[in-house]
Amino acid sequence: MISEELVNALIENPAVSREEVEDVYRDSEFPVLMVEADAVGAVSEFLRDTEGYEFDFLKNLTAVDFEGHMHVVYHLYSTSLRHKIMLKVQVGREQPVVPSVEPVWRGADWQEREVFDLFGIEFAGHPDPRRIMLPEDWQGHPLRKDYVHEPDHYD
Amino acid sequence: MADRNVGPLLTAADMLPGVGGDIIVTEADFFINWARRSSLWALTFGLACCAIEMMAAYAARFDFDRFGVIPRPTPRQADLIIIAGTVTKKMAPRIERLYHQMPDPKYVISMGSCSNCGGPYYDSYSVVKGVDKVIPVDVYVCGCPPRPEALMYGVLKLQEKIREKSLRQEINASA
Numbered sequence: 001m002i003s004e005e006l007v008n009a010l011i012e013n014p015a016v017s018r019e020e021v022e023d024v025y026r027d028s029e030f031p032v033l034m035v036e037a038d039a040v041g042a043v044s045e046f047l048r049d050t051e052g053y054e055f056d057f058l059k060n061l062t063a064v065d066f067e068g069h070m071h072v073v074y075h076l077y078s079t080s081l082r083h084k085i086m087l088k089v090q091v092g093r094e095q096p097v098v099p100s101v102e103p104v105w106r107g108a109d110w111q112e113r114e115v116f117d118l119f120g121i122e123f124a125g126h127p128d129p130r131r132i133m134l135p136e137d138w139q140g141h142p143l144r145k146d147y148v149h150e151p152d153h154y155d
Numbered sequence: 156m157a158d159r160n161v162g163p164l165l166t167a168a169d170m171l172p173g174v175g176g177d178i179i180v181t182e183a184d185f186f187i188n189w190a191r192r193s194s195l196w197a198l199t200f201g202l203a204c205c206a207i208e209m210m211a212a213y214a215a216r217f218d219f220d221r222f223g224v225i226p227r228p229t230p231r232q233a234d235l236i237i238i239a240g241t242v243t244k245k246m247a248p249r250i251e252r253l254y255h256q257m258p259d260p261k262y263v264i265s266m267g268s269c270s271n272c273g274g275p276y277y278d279s280y281s282v283v284k285g286v287d288k289v290i291p292v293d294v295y296v297c298g299c300p301p302r303p304e305a306l307m308y309g310v311l312k313l314q315e316k317i318r319e320k321s322l323r324q325e326i327n328a329s330a
Contacts, residue, residue: 133281134244134245135244142280147280149280152244154244154247154283155284
């Protein structure tokens with residue numbers, strides 16, 4: 001469990017916390033930070049590089065589609081200090097763009113390609129932004145709630 | 156062999172007394188079909204969970220090798236392809252390309268629910284509802300996944316099917 005003090009210090013830290021870092025939920029073993037899209041790069045580097053945090057492992061990068069908006073969810077783990085944290089970024093449905101964390105954690109490479117493939121969220125600065133699971137010429141993003149499947153020649 | 160009208164299988168010892176040679180006289184169809192069904196070299200196309208059961212069929216306990224079935228990694232040296240697993244729309248053109256790369260005579264076994272008909276993923280946007288929408292299938296093996304014995308039974312059924320083939324039909328069909 002990441003300690004309360006570290007989470008509070010994270011919110012107060014001038015290197016990270018502008019008004020963009022919002023609410024924090026401390027209920028579970030995954031305290032959640034809502035982060036603005038612009039601050040994702042700075043927050044990621046801070047969490048990875050700072051003493052006491054040392055989040056060197058990106059366990060999961062995924063997205064959730066709600067009615068009016070979408071969340072990009074990051075699960076982070078520290079292999080040296082054994083604590084966890086979760087970041088959530090809220091994006092809209094039209095032209096969603098989030099800075100890529102691939103320069104920070106290499107494992108984000110294919111995870112971000114998967115999120116782009118299935119949700120249509122673009123990651124700025126990703127070295128290889130293309131679909132990963134669906135054919136290259138697929139139209140649409142299937143895990144969105146408003147996806148309608150057009151029958152093709154296989155159906 | 157006794158249930159088909161192939162005529163007597165004559166050996167040289169029957170025809171030429173005193174000669175203990177190794178000459179066998181038989182029908183061309185019978186001999187060719189025997190050779191083709193007894194050494195089916197399979198291009199294993201393990202796509203999903205059925206691949207695990209297919210591996211079990213190749214391994215020691217259930218042993219495919221005693222039927223002459225050995226795995227080949229290249230379609231050029233295979234005369235059987237076992238589609239084991241879910242066929243997605245991204246994979247379907249690749250399967251068709253590999254099927255065309257196999258030399259004749261070639262056979263296809265569809266293993267498991269997913270390649271038979273789409274299986275539990277029938278309603279998915281990305282799954283082809285059965286590999287027979289892409290390539291012609293000779294034997295369908297049911298199961299999810301089929302046990303290794305079921306896959307072997309499928310190969311035995313394919314051997315029965317090959318037993319019935321005739322050269323004259325093939326020559327006429329390709330003419």
